Amino acid sequence: MSDKAIQQKIVEPEELFFKAKREKQFITGSEAVKESIKRANVDMAISYPITPQSESMHLVGDIYAQGYVKDYYRGENELGVMSAVAGASMGGVRVFTATGGQGALRAFEMFPTWAGARLPIVCAFFCRGLNSPLTIQPDTIEIGLLLDTGMIILHAETAQDLYDMILKAFIIAEEPDVHLPVAVFADGFFVTHTREMVEIAPEDIKLPPYNPYKSPVPVMDMETPPVRQMRDPFVMKSNYVSYACHASWQQEVRAAAERARKHINKYLGGLLETENEDAEILIMASGTAVSQSRAAIIRAEAEGLKVGLVKLKSLRPFPKDEIKALAKGKKAVIVPEFNITGWLAREIKSVVEDNSKVIGAPRVFGGMTMPPELILEEIRRRSK
Amino acid sequence: MNNKIYEISPGFEEIMPKDYRDLVNDGPFGKKLGVKDLGTFKELLEEHPLCAGCGLALSKRLILASLPSPENTVIVGTTGCSSLSFAQVAIHNIHSIFGNQNAVATGLKRALEIRFPDKTKDVVAMGGDGAIGDIGLGMVMHSWFRGEKFTTIMFDNEAYANTGGQESGMSQKGAVLNMAPTGKKYAKLPMPEIARDAGCVYSASVTPARPKRLEKMVRRAVILARKLGPTYIQIYCPCPTNYKFKPSESLKRTRDMEKSGAYQIKEYISPAAEELIKKFEEVK
Numbered sequence: 001m002s003d004k005a006i007q008q009k010i011v012e013p014e015e016l017f018f019k020a021k022r023e024k025q026f027i028t029g030s031e032a033v034k035e036s037i038k039r040a041n042v043d044m045a046i047s048y049p050i051t052p053q054s055e056s057m058h059l060v061g062d063i064y065a066q067g068y069v070k071d072y073y074r075g076e077n078e079l080g081v082m083s084a085v086a087g088a089s090m091g092g093v094r095v096f097t098a099t100g101g102q103g104a105l106r107a108f109e110m111f112p113t114w115a116g117a118r119l120p121i122v123c124a125f126f127c128r129g130l131n132s133p134l135t136i137q138p139d140t141i142e143i144g145l146l147l148d149t150g151m152i153i154l155h156a157e158t159a160q161d162l163y164d165m166i167l168k169a170f171i172i173a174e175e176p177d178v179h180l181p182v183a184v185f186a187d188g189f190f191v192t193h194t195r196e197m198v199e200i201a202p203e204d205i206k207l208p209p210y211n212p213y214k215s216p217v218p219v220m221d222m223e224t225p226p227v228r229q230m231r232d233p234f235v236m237k238s239n240y241v242s243y244a245c246h247a248s249w250q251q252e253v254r255a256a257a258e259r260a261r262k263h264i265n266k267y268l269g270g271l272l273e274t275e276n277e278d279a280e281i282l283i284m285a286s287g288t289a290v291s292q293s294r295a296a297i298i299r300a301e302a303e304g305l306k307v308g309l310v311k312l313k314s315l316r317p318f319p320k321d322e323i324k325a326l327a328k329g330k331k332a333v334i335v336p337e338f339n340i341t342g343w344l345a346r347e348i349k350s351v352v353e354d355n356s357k358v359i360g361a362p363r364v365f366g367g368m369t370m371p372p373e374l375i376l377e378e379i380r381r382r383s384k
Numbered sequence: 385m386n387n388k389i390y391e392i393s394p395g396f397e398e399i400m401p402k403d404y405r406d407l408v409n410d411g412p413f414g415k416k417l418g419v420k421d422l423g424t425f426k427e428l429l430e431e432h433p434l435c436a437g438c439g440l441a442l443s444k445r446l447i448l449a450s451l452p453s454p455e456n457t458v459i460v461g462t463t464g465c466s467s468l469s470f471a472q473v474a475i476h477n478i479h480s481i482f483g484n485q486n487a488v489a490t491g492l493k494r495a496l497e498i499r500f501p502d503k504t505k506d507v508v509a510m511g512g513d514g515a516i517g518d519i520g521l522g523m524v525m526h527s528w529f530r531g532e533k534f535t536t537i538m539f540d541n542e543a544y545a546n547t548g549g550q551e552s553g554m555s556q557k558g559a560v561l562n563m564a565p566t567g568k569k570y571a572k573l574p575m576p577e578i579a580r581d582a583g584c585v586y587s588a589s590v591t592p593a594r595p596k597r598l599e600k601m602v603r604r605a606v607i608l609a610r611k612l613g614p615t616y617i618q619i620y621c622p623c624p625t626n627y628k629f630k631p632s633e634s635l636k637r638t639r640d641m642e643k644s645g646a647y648q649i650k651e652y653i654s655p656a657a658e659e660l661i662k663k664f665e666e667v668k
C-alpha cells in the first residue's frame with residue numbers, strides 16, 4: 001500500500017463533472033486516463049503492459065507513487081490482472097485497470113465473470129488488431145468480440161471523451177441498480193498517443209468513495225451476514241431450480257445493463273449524439289471513425305451534399321430505439337468501421353426496420369487509417 | 385470482527401433457518417475451537433455433495449476446523465471437485481474461474497488491507513492439483529514471488545477428478561489415467577520445494593490421516609501469512625471414484641502411501657517463520 005496520501009476534497013459527482021471550473025490542457029489520451037484516475041478516488045489499480053495501453057498504466061503508476069491511488073502493482077499476465085481486480089472489487093474497493101487487443105482476449109474468461117458477479121470494475125481497452133498476422137496497429141475488432149460479455153460498453157472518440165467516460169464510468173458502474181463492470185474503449189494510438197485540448201476539473205477535488213454496502217450482492221469481507229453466501233451465484237446442480245436460477249440471474253445482469261440507460265443519459269448526455277439528423281443520408285459510427293466521418297461530411301457539404309452524423313457513445317446498452325427512429329425514412333445509413341467484421345453495421349442492421357439501406361462500408365482494418373475520401377465516395381454513391 | 389454480527393435480530397429467532405441459528409449458537413466463531421473439538425460444535429461444512437470416502441471432503445472439514453480465526457477468514461476456491469462443496473461452507477468464499485484463485489486472492493487480500501487496516505483478515509486460497517499445479521501455476525507462483533500475505537492450500541488427489549479422472553502434473557509417474565493411456569511419463573511436481581524456493585515462508589505437505597499435524601500446519605500457515613508472507617500446504621486427498629478403491633479404504637490407502645514413501649510429510653520453515661512460530665506457540 002502507498003504510504004503517501006494526497007489531500008483532495010471529496011465533491012459530489014455533479015460538481016466534479018459539470019460545475020467545477022475546467023482547465024484546458026494539451027495532453028495525450030494516455031494522459032487523459034491519468035487525469036481521470038487522479039480525480040476518481042480509486043483505491044487500487046493493477047497493470048500489465050501491452051501496446052498501446054502501457055503508457056496509460058505507467059502514468060497511473062506515477063500517480064500511485066504520488067499518493068492518489070492506495071495500491072498498485074504489475075500483475076503477472078492479463079488473466080492474472082483481470083482476476084486480481086475481480087478479487088479487489090469483491091473485497092469492496094474501487095479498482096481500475098486497462099488492456100487491449102491480444103491482452104483483452106487472453107483475459108477474456110474474466111469479463112463475463114465480472115458481469116456475472118456484478119463487479120463495478122472500470123477497465124479501459126485500447127483497441128488494436130488481433131493475430132494473425134501480428135499487428136500492433138489500431139483496429140476495433142476486439143469490441144465486436146466483447147459486446148456480449150454482459151459489460152457496459154462505451155466507445156470514446158477523443159481524449160476528452162476518454163477523460164469524461166472513465167471518470168463517469170465509476171459512478172455509472174456503482175449505481176446500485178446497475179452495479180456492473182464498465183468497459184471504456186478508445187482506438188489505440190489515434191487517441192492514446194495523440195495530443196489534443198482536453199478540459200479537466202481541478203486536481204484537488206475527487207469523487208466520493210465507493211460504498212461496497214450498496215452492492216446488490218454481498219461484499220466478501222466477513223462483515224456482512226449471513227455467512228453462507230457465495231459472491232457469485234453458484235448453481236451447478238442439474239435440476240429445474242438451478243436452471244431457473246441461472247437463467248434468471250443472466251436476465252438480471254442484462255436488465256441491470258439496460259437500467260444503466262438513465263444514468264448514461266444523465267452523465268454522458270445520451271447514448272448517442274447527432275448532427276443534422278434531418279439529412280437524407282446518415283453516417284452512424286463510433287470511436288475515431290466518427291472523426292473521419294466529420295472530415296468527410298465537411299467535404300460533402302462543399303459539394304452540396306447534405307449528410308447527418310450519429311455518434312454512438314454507448315454500445316451496451318445499445319441505443320436501439322434511438323437508432324431505429326433516426327433511420328426511419330432515410331435514403332441510406334452509412335456505417336464506416338475500423339475492422340473487417342463490421343460488427344457495428346451488424347448491430348445497426350438488427351434494429352433498423354428496412355435494413356437494406358444500411359451500408360456496411362467503408363471498412364479499413366489491420367491498422368490502416370480511414371481516408372475520409374472513402375467515406376466521401378460512399379456518400380456520393382448513395383446521394384445519386 | 386464483531387461477533388455480534390452473527391447475532392439474530394430480536395424477533396427473527398423463529399424464522400431464521402435452523403442451520404443459521406445453529407451457527408450463531410454453536411458455531412466455532414470467536415471460540416478458538418480446533419480439530420479435537422470436532423463433534424462438539426456446529427461445523428463450517430455441511431451436507432456437501434462429494435463422493436463417499438472423498439479425501440477432499442475429509443481434508444476440507446479438518447482445514448475448516450483448524451482455521452485460527454474463521455470469523456475473519458475469506459476463502460478463494462476454484463473449479464474442481466472441491467468447488468462443489470464450497471457452497472456448503474459457512475464462511476464467505478469466492479469461486480471465480482479455473483486456476484486463478486491466487487490472483488483473485490491477491491486482489492482480495494490487498495483490498496481488505498485497505499478497508500480494514502486495523503483488523504486481521506485471513507485469506508486462504510484453496511484448489512486442487514489441477515488448479516494449483518497446472519493451469520494456475522503461473523499465477524500461484526507469482527503470488528509467492530510477490531510475497532502476497534495469504535495461504536495457499538492444495539487438495540492433492542493426484543488427478544483431475546471432477547472432469548472424469550485425467551492425469552495431472554501431480555499424478556505419480558507411471559499412473560494410468562485418462563489422457564495418460566500408457567501411464568504418466570514424468571514425475572509428480574515437487575510443489576513443496578517449488579513453494580519454498582518461490583518465496584513461501586512456510587511450505588508443508590501432510591495427509592488427513594494425521595489430523596493433529598494437519599491442524600498445526602494450517603494454524604502455522606495462516607498465522608505466518610498474516611505477518612511474513614505467502615505460505616503453502618499440500619494435502620493428500622485420495623479419490624476413491626477415479627483411483628477405483630473402496631470409499632471405506634481411503635484412510636488405509638493414505639497410510640499405505642505414507643508408508644511406501646509415495647507421499648511424504650514435509651515441513652519447510654524459513655528462519656523468520658521459525659522465530660515467529662516460537663512466539664505464538666509459546667503463548668498458548
Ligand code: SF4
Nearest residue numbers: 434435438465545623
Ligand atoms: S471424484 Fe474423487 S475427488 Fe471428486 S468428489 Fe469424488 S472422490 Fe472426491
